Amino acid sequence: MRTTLLLLALAALQGSRVRQEPRQPAMAAGFRRRNPGLSAVLDKLGFSRHVRSPWFSAVYLLL
Known part of the structure; x- marks a missing residue:
């Protein structure tokens, strides 16, 4: 769960x-x-x- 949150935070930072x-x-x-x-x-x-990219959707779905 922490890894997923970290990935989501990095994705949001890039955005x-x-x-x-x-x-x-x-x-x-x-x-x-x-x-x-x-x-x-x-x-x-x-x-x-x-937000519409496949990699962002994958990270979001991992939550």
């Missing part, structure tokens, strides 16, 4: 650090312009829409 597309589209677009290589990787991993 506050990486601009989320649905909530802040202009800031997310600016991040993509400034970091094209990094944003491509983060988008493929679901970091720009973390």
